[in-house]
Amino acid sequence: MQEIWTEKYRPRKLDEVIGQTDIVRRLMAVVERRNIPHFLFAGPAGTGKTTCALALARELFGEEGWQDNFQELNASDERGIQVVRTKIKSFSRAAPLGGADFKVIFLDEADSLTTDAQAALRRTMERYSQTCRFILSCNYSSRIIPPIQSRCSVLRFSPLSKEDIRKYVNRIASSEGIDVTEDGFDTLMYISGGDLRKTVNILQVAASFSERIDSDTLFSTASVARPELVSDMMTKALNGNFKGAREVLMKLVTEAGLSGEDILSQMHKELYNLPLPDQTRVHLLDAIGEADFRLIEGSNERIQLEALLARIQLLSSKDR
Amino acid sequence: MDRSSAMGRFWVEKYRPLSPQNIVGQNKAVEEIMGWARSWENGQIPKKRGLILDGEPGTGKTSAALALARVMEWDPVELNASDSRNQEAIRRIVTRGSMSGSITDDYSSGKETKMRRKLIILDEADNLYESSAISDGEDLSDRGGKRAIIELLSTTLHPVILIVNDMYSLTKGSGAPLNGMCIKIKFRRIMAASMVRRLREICVSEGIQVEQGVLDTIAEKSGGDMRSAIGDLEILSHGRNYISMSDLSVLGDRDTKENIFKLMEIAFHSRSIQEVREAMRGVDEDPETLLLWFAENVPGHYTSSSDLNKAMGILARSDIFSGRVRRRQNYRLWRYSSDLLASIGTIRRQGGGSGAYFSFPTYLKLMSRSKDSRANLKDTCQKLASITHTSSRSLKEDGIYLLQAAMGRDEELAVHVAAEAGLTRENLELMLGVEASKKDVQRILDAASALNASRAAPKAIGSEGGLFSYDEKEEGSEKEPPSHSVIEEDMPYDPNGKGQSSLFDF
Numbered sequence: 001m002q003e004i005w006t007e008k009y010r011p012r013k014l015d016e017v018i019g020q021t022d023i024v025r026r027l028m029a030v031v032e033r034r035n036i037p038h039f040l041f042a043g044p045a046g047t048g049k050t051t052c053a054l055a056l057a058r059e060l061f062g063e064e065g066w067q068d069n070f071q072e073l074n075a076s077d078e079r080g081i082q083v084v085r086t087k088i089k090s091f092s093r094a095a096p097l098g099g100a101d102f103k104v105i106f107l108d109e110a111d112s113l114t115t116d117a118q119a120a121l122r123r124t125m126e127r128y129s130q131t132c133r134f135i136l137s138c139n140y141s142s143r144i145i146p147p148i149q150s151r152c153s154v155l156r157f158s159p160l161s162k163e164d165i166r167k168y169v170n171r172i173a174s175s176e177g178i179d180v181t182e183d184g185f186d187t188l189m190y191i192s193g194g195d196l197r198k199t200v201n202i203l204q205v206a207a208s209f210s211e212r213i214d215s216d217t218l219f220s221t222a223s224v225a226r227p228e229l230v231s232d233m234m235t236k237a238l239n240g241n242f243k244g245a246r247e248v249l250m251k252l253v254t255e256a257g258l259s260g261e262d263i264l265s266q267m268h269k270e271l272y273n274l275p276l277p278d279q280t281r282v283h284l285l286d287a288i289g290e291a292d293f294r295l296i297e298g299s300n301e302r303i304q305l306e307a308l309l310a311r312i313q314l315l316s317s318k319d320r
Numbered sequence: 321m322d323r324s325s326a327m328g329r330f331w332v333e334k335y336r337p338l339s340p341q342n343i344v345g346q347n348k349a350v351e352e353i354m355g356w357a358r359s360w361e362n363g364q365i366p367k368k369r370g371l372i373l374d375g376e377p378g379t380g381k382t383s384a385a386l387a388l389a390r391v392m393e394w395d396p397v398e399l400n401a402s403d404s405r406n407q408e409a410i411r412r413i414v415t416r417g418s419m420s421g422s423i424t425d426d427y428s429s430g431k432e433t434k435m436r437r438k439l440i441i442l443d444e445a446d447n448l449y450e451s452s453a454i455s456d457g458e459d460l461s462d463r464g465g466k467r468a469i470i471e472l473l474s475t476t477l478h479p480v481i482l483i484v485n486d487m488y489s490l491t492k493g494s495g496a497p498l499n500g501m502c503i504k505i506k507f508r509r510i511m512a513a514s515m516v517r518r519l520r521e522i523c524v525s526e527g528i529q530v531e532q533g534v535l536d537t538i539a540e541k542s543g544g545d546m547r548s549a550i551g552d553l554e555i556l557s558h559g560r561n562y563i564s565m566s567d568l569s570v571l572g573d574r575d576t577k578e579n580i581f582k583l584m585e586i587a588f589h590s591r592s593i594q595e596v597r598e599a600m601r602g603v604d605e606d607p608e609t610l611l612l613w614f615a616e617n618v619p620g621h622y623t624s625s626s627d628l629n630k631a632m633g634i635l636a637r638s639d640i641f642s643g644r645v646r647r648r649q650n651y652r653l654w655r656y657s658s659d660l661l662a663s664i665g666t667i668r669r670q671g672g673g674s675g676a677y678f679s680f681p682t683y684l685k686l687m688s689r690s691k692d693s694r695a696n697l698k699d700t701c702q703k704l705a706s707i708t709h710t711s712s713r714s715l716k717e718d719g720i721y722l723l724q725a726a727m728g729r730d731e732e733l734a735v736h737v738a739a740e741a742g743l744t745r746e747n748l749e750l751m752l753g754v755e756a757s758k759k760d761v762q763r764i765l766d767a768a769s770a771l772n773a774s775r776a777a778p779k780a781i782g783s784e785g786g787l788f789s790y791d792e793k794e795e796g797s798e799k800e801p802p803s804h805s806v807i808e809e810d811m812p813y814d815p816n817g818k819g820q821s822s823l824f825d826f
Contacts, residue, residue: 002730002732002733002736003733003736003740004707004708004723004733004736004737006708007707007708007709010709050709050710054709072706072709074705074710074711074712074713076711076713076714077702077705077711077712077713108709108710108711109711197710201719201722201723201726202722204722204726205722205725205726205729208725208726208729208730209729221725240625242619242628243619246619250682250683250686253687254686254687254689254690254694255690255693255694256697256716257693257694257697257698257716258716258717262713262716262717265717266717294636294639294640297640297643297644298636298639298640298642298643299608299639299640299642299643299645299646300608300611300612300639300642300643302615302683303611303615303635303636303639304636304639306615306632306635306636307632307633307635307636309632310628310629310631310632310633311629311632311633313625313628313629314625314626314628314629316625
């Protein structure tokens with residue numbers, strides 16, 4: 001049965017986790033004592049935060065029924081204070097099941113919670129700490145308010161080494177009967193930027209094209225799988241085609257359902273994929289940043305984004 | 321560079337009348353124009369060298385001037401208010417175009433009987449004076465554009481046509497001498513019946529069928545403005561060859577809302593913020609709605625890079641005030657938002673783009689049309705997020721594209737994901753893309769439900785749940801809650817609670 005590889009190959013046990021040996025050692029120690037503090041997992045995407053939280057829960061509560069006392073929430077989808085007051089609170093105040101001493105809430109991407117929501121979270125963490133422990137994950141611990149940080153053990157996940165990723169990729173490759181060439185692996189690293197989740201996702205798509213995965217396979221995979229709309233929009237604007245760029249923007253908003261913020265962060269990423277002189281890049285960066293700022297103050301995101309496109313097409317005419 | 325031809329011409333341009341007699345509903349005006357034109361024949365210079373065409377937008381003034389040039393075989397020289405036009409520019413025409421120029425050339429080439437005249441057309445001449453006066457900033461009566469026009473009319477060897485929406489603003493004050501120097505011709509609002517005939521001709525030529533009453537309604541709604549009627553017809557016919565009465569609902573805004581189109585016309589052409597503000601007051605719309613109208617129409621009316629950037633910059637600024645209104649519920653701030661919109665006409669256009677017609681905002685329409693597909697996308701992403709331990713946000717960004725690519729190529733995977741995430745038919749169609757047939761989707765759905773049935777273990781699929789399955793769990797009773805005792809709200813926080821302090825030091 002073919003599954004999603006990120007789940008299929010996600011380590012079930014702490015000692016199977018790739019890299020992060022220090023962190024794993026500490027987590028195993030708390031499992032030993034059958035009791036954990038609140039944790040704050042900080043680190044880049046795809047370095048094992050979610051995996052560690054899941055494995056920790058499995059080992060704490062046992063393979064059978066661990067899900068009864070474990071709740072995973074993703075804060076980036078609902079980041080207002082409401083989610084703290086309703087879902088988080090109702091889970092944390094309910095007593096643990098099956099004789100467990102406490103339950104665990106894994107709050108992923110906690111740094112996208114608003115400050116108000118974080119303040120509310122702090123009270124919940126205090127009030128129900130007997131029955132419920134929190135594992136918060138974030139990319140930047142600085143975006144978590146200090147009162148929460150001080151109530152958590154902060155563990156910093158470092159970027160995975162190339163060797164670690166290679167080992168993991170090899171494990172998947174031999175299990176799936178695929179062959180990842182040396183240049184293929186380098187390309188994989190380049191595309192995924194060391195994000196293991198992304199690495200595995202891309203690998204799976206590439207494997208559906210060919211059993212032998214080299215650099216070319218991966219580049220064509222990445223182009224199939226990458227949303228082209230944002231780069232298309234930027235290219236059009238850069239070529240002075242405002243109306244064309246605006247049409248793509250409409251598509252992004254109406255069909256792809258992206259928010260203004262989503263679009264801007266994709267534009268920011270795309271900045272470094274587009275073949276541009278650095279000088280243009282800096283101008284673009286400034287324009288995107290300004291638009292992001294204005295988005296917060298404005299009322300209609302689309303107007304701000306269109307104004308950004310207008311500014312980009314002007315930049316292009318100046319730079320050339 | 322040639323953007324307009326790449327886009328195909330607007331019908332307003334395409335169907336511009338070729339001879340003055342083809343102008344719809346202005347027979348009397350056309351007669352007078354032709355009389356004046358004949359006074360230029362055989363090399364004569366008439367006493368009144370200028371013609372002022374006065375009338376509402378879309379009544380045929382510019383068309384008449386262009387058609388006249390065509391039938392008289394005069395070369396039209398257009399000077400448009402939207403170009404940066406001032407005293408200097410008019411003087412240039414006076415000296416270069418109207419006094420010397422091709423007349424002497426033609427003489428010297430031996431064709432003495434047949435002079436090739438120019439027709440100097442000053443479009444939107446009522447705006448011209450004001451703007452040049454403002455830019456001069458002193459002694460309006462002597463140094464403004466009116467003076468230049470008067471100069472032009474007294475020295476020109478070529479026929480001159482001034483086109484205005486408001487006769488008075490041209491002939492008042494220092495413009496008074498123009499009264500005696502020009503023949504004034506009034507263009508009336510066009511009768512609906514006359515418009516319908518022309519609209520029907522266009523339909524025939526474009527191969528478009530219309531339901532009974534459609535053209536009448538378009539004509540009525542235009543309020544005597546041929547340009548907007550043709551513009552409406554063009555918009556309605558985009559991508560189809562039959563227009564029914566129900567299609568007209570998109571035009572609905574126009575008659576109820578005291579003519580936003582008219583406001584657009586004023587806003588994009590007037591240089592006076594005050595004038596636009598007054599027009600806005602007559603339109604019963606809040607600044608946020610007006611903003612959509614402006615945003616829709618800016619790109620057509622500001623084509624040069626820097627004009628466009630300036631105009632969009634004003635809109636963005638206006639939007640920020642709207643955002644502050646919304647956030648603080650302080651409607652006082654709306655006035656800044658709308659005044660900024662009113663200022664859009666003050667941008668000195670460097671590029672062209674003033675001739676395009678106005679259209680209504682497509683944004684809201686697109687948003688509501690794509691509502692279902694966005695809801696489906698959201699639903700799908702939430703389901704997938706819960707089985708992959710990610711956020712639907714990051715899925716929307718790129719994860720979903722990877723999964724789509726993989727599921728489209730790997731049916732086993734598609735079945736597994738459909739079962740695990742509990743995808744509906746719509747979800748699955750989204751993931752498999754357009755290449756998948758209905759049969760494919762059905763086959764995968766069947767296989768997925770078979771898979772779920774075979775796994776019918778006590779634990780339901782996805783019971784590890786995400787945020788989204790939790791609500792159901794709490795209310796329903798799919799799982800027995802053995803000891804769901806709830807800790808009381810007011811239970812005091814115990815800083816030395818079990819485990820907490822002793823574990824901090826590991």
